[in-house]
Amino acid sequence: MEHFARLLKESWILVEPDRDRLSGYFYARLFLLDPELRKLFPAEMSGQGDRLLDAVITASQTVDDPESFDEYLRALGRDHRKYHVDAAHYATMGVALLDALRTTAGDDWNLEFDQAWRDAYAAISAKMTAGAEGDPNPPFWHAEVLTHERIGPDTAVLTCRALQFPLPWKAGQYVSVEVPRHLPRVWRTYSVANAPNEENVLEFHVRTPTGAGWVSGALVRRTKPGDLLRIAAPMGSMTVDGASTRDIVAVAGGVGVAPVKALVEELAAHNRTRWVHVFYGARRPEDLYALPGLQKLVAEHQWLSVTPACSEGTDFDGEQGLVSDVLSRFGPWTDHDCYVSGSARMVRATLRALAEDEVPPAHIRYDTFGNL
Template identity: 85%
Template sequence: MEDVARLLKESWTLVESDRERLSGLFYARLFLLDPELRKLFPAEMSGQGDRLLEAIVTATQCVDDPESFDEYLRSLGRDHRKYHVDAAHYATMGVALLDGLRRTAGDDWTLEYDQAWRDAYAAISAKMMAGAQDDPNPPFWHAEVLTHKRLGPETAVLTCRALQHPLPWQAGQYVSVEVPRHLPRVWRTYSVANAPNDDNVLEFHVRTPTGAGWVSGALVRRTRPGELLRVAAPMGSMVVDRSSSRDILAVAGGVGVAPIKALVEELATWNKTRWVHVFYGVRKPADLYALPGLRELVEAHPWLSVTPACSAEADFDGETGDISEVLGRYGPWTNHDCFVSGSARMVRATLRALASDDVPPARIRYDTFGSL
């Protein structure tokens, strides 16, 4: 597997800078091989290729880590059931993927690279299909929007109840969401902002700044109570290890506070001995919408502390600067289990800060929906 991993990463450098062309070639070949597959994708394909390639990159980067490779692909297979993908589709996608890679790389593509991708794709698709087959849950849940609260022009907090079947998520995980009334067959991932509960109610924090995706815009501006969403299987590994006795550091940026809030809510149901330090960074004080709720939890649980910070408000009555910088004023964090949630830029900066504090990478958990 080491040789395969090396060849995958080496060959990826031949196409990485031309992802758009690879995406176009892949989909053109895919729909030529099986025109019926076009019905599984949204009418507007922009962005779909990026998600495909991110999945490929992640798979190739963890193929030499069998445990991560296995769990990531099984969860990806569970998630892809929402697209109604079956075994025959995986075979067709494999042909289209290899054709796209060959044509994008051109003369630099070798038989070794070709065989490595064949072997890797066979393993990838087998694990994805196994994950899909082993999951007893439905491909997605219908969820009724219960509440919808606008927090300024760009942000909304909404709750919805999953119908028909219990939705078994863990605090810190994320799900894919579709707004079928406005954007059928278009999905986007959002962290669940509350701990699991018997009422099957999920909370989402959604922000739609300039350049954000269509789904976020629909959820913030157009969705109303009573509408139905579709929610896919939970994914992500940013969950608390109950067997650990280490204290916890949780770092949130903007709406990245959502999974951190969920983690704290879950900890509130059982934690007695682990100190939990939450750092919550935003640009302006008005963006600290989750702070009142977190402070209520602080009052109820002596093991919890919350440190808010603003990066664009010098007169803020608290910490100022990027949250990764604020983090460095405290600590050390070497012996903590660390959780990081926010934009790709914020996650990168926080990972650097933790690395400079000699926090072992194995103790840092994060999920990012953008390239690091």
């Protein structure tokens, strides 16, 4: 296994600098081999088309961790049902992938690399297929938008109800969302901002960055109550460890507060013994839009505390500075279960702070909110 993993990593180093070329050749070859596959992808491939290739590459780099490799791939197979990918498509994708790797690497490619990728892809596709075939749920759920609230120019909080079938998610997980009316076949992941409930209602916090974020833009600016969305199977492992008795610290930045809010709501239903400390940061006070709801939960549960922080605005009546720095001032957190959610920069800074506190990596779970 060690030799196999080394070959995959060494060969990936050869092609990573030419990632755009690899991607372009992969999809050109894929659609040449099976023109019907083009219908499964969005009309505009930029930014969205790479998701399939990204998934395969990520999986290939996790083969030295068999447990997470298996869990990740089965979940990936279930998730890709939303694209209408079936077992027959995986063979065609494998041919296109090997052709793209050979062409991009050029003369540096060798037979050992080739065989390693053949074996890796065979394992990847087998586990993804097994995950898809073993899932009793539909490929996606239709959901009706119930409420839509704009929070400033670029953020919205909306709720929707999954129709027809119950949607079984856990607090802290995320789902893929499609807005078929405006952007068919384009999906974007969002954390669910509330705990599971009998009404089958999900809450999302959506921010659209300037000049990007097609799906986010549609959800913030063009979606209204009564619209229909599509929601794919839940994924993610930033969930509460029910077997742990350790106290909890959760760190959220911006709309990264969504899964943290869901975790707190879930704990509110049964927690009596674990202290929960939430650090919620944003640039400006007005960006702390979820703070009133969190403070309401604090008033109801003595085991919960919420510390807001702002990195800008000296008139803020709370902690000043980056939320990762504020976290460090209140530490150490060595004996806690830690949950981190926010931008890539914020997550990296918080993980460094937790590492300085010598928090074991197994006690840390996190999600990064990108700018897609």
